[in-house]
Amino acid sequence: MKVSGNDGISTVVTGSVGYTNSPQNAASKDVKKGEPIKIDISKEGREQYRKSLSAHNQEKMDLGSVKAQKNIIKHLSMDSDFESKFHKEAEMMSAAAKEKGTTMSIQGKAENYFSTYAKMYDEIVQGYEAGTRETYVSEEGGYRKLTKEEELSALDKAFGKIAGDFEKRETVNQNARNIIEEGFKKFAPYRKAKAGSTTTVAEKEIKADSTVAATEQESKETTSNVIEGISKKMINAADLFKAGYGKSDLATLLAGIKVFG
Numbered sequence: 001m002k003v004s005g006n007d008g009i010s011t012v013v014t015g016s017v018g019y020t021n022s023p024q025n026a027a028s029k030d031v032k033k034g035e036p037i038k039i040d041i042s043k044e045g046r047e048q049y050r051k052s053l054s055a056h057n058q059e060k061m062d063l064g065s066v067k068a069q070k071n072i073i074k075h076l077s078m079d080s081d082f083e084s085k086f087h088k089e090a091e092m093m094s095a096a097a098k099e100k101g102t103t104m105s106i107q108g109k110a111e112n113y114f115s116t117y118a119k120m121y122d123e124i125v126q127g128y129e130a131g132t133r134e135t136y137v138s139e140e141g142g143y144r145k146l147t148k149e150e151e152l153s154a155l156d157k158a159f160g161k162i163a164g165d166f167e168k169r170e171t172v173n174q175n176a177r178n179i180i181e182e183g184f185k186k187f188a189p190y191r192k193a194k195a196g197s198t199t200t201v202a203e204k205e206i207k208a209d210s211t212v213a214a215t216e217q218e219s220k221e222t223t224s225n226v227i228e229g230i231s232k233k234m235i236n237a238a239d240l241f242k243a244g245y246g247k248s249d250l251a252t253l254l255a256g257i258k259v260f261g
Helices: 043-074 081-099 106-130 148-195 199-227 230-244 250-255
Strands: 002-004 010-012 136-139 142-145
Touching: 081 106, 081 148, 106 148, 106 199, 106 230, 106 250, 148 199, 148 230, 230 250
Parallel strands: none
Antiparallel strands: 002 010, 136 142
């Protein structure tokens, strides 16, 4: 039996209709089992039905919204994410070198940054091609899903900043080392005089100091040459990598590109 309200809300009721007192008129006697009968529903009943439908639909919508929100948050990207990955990888490599009793050279650090860039580039491309990568950014009024091109552009931007900061940091470190070395040289004669060195010993020390100084100067100049323009060399290596990407496997491509090659 189809039940219809004045406001268009309707439902279907199956089964027979029973009466407490049998209808007395002929029209009532002709009503057949299962025939649609129009019945008015009270205003309160209709309102209750509306609330029930609204609550049910809201519950379904909320569940969907919560799942979507969780997925977005899980894949939400921050501007500093790529930079953090570069620094984390650099720290891991430095820690590994320290365990072996060595220290990473400036060249080694630069090569490591480039290698990290290449791996992240490949990870992004492969993720989009497989359809498994989702990255969102927060924008005014909500979130937006990034494209592969946008992520690669963000990676390039982060690598450029990393390379620039690296050159500045190493330049500052080298200048600090130079100042310390100059300080030691300046006060070296006073230390020797105080120690009471003989003329012969003093001459030998001066000669030895001259040899060390020449070696240190040569090393200093070499280091300065390495540091100067190192950010540009790193970015050039990244450009070569992008130009060759996809033409050979990752390992072969990386083996053929060096920051100082």
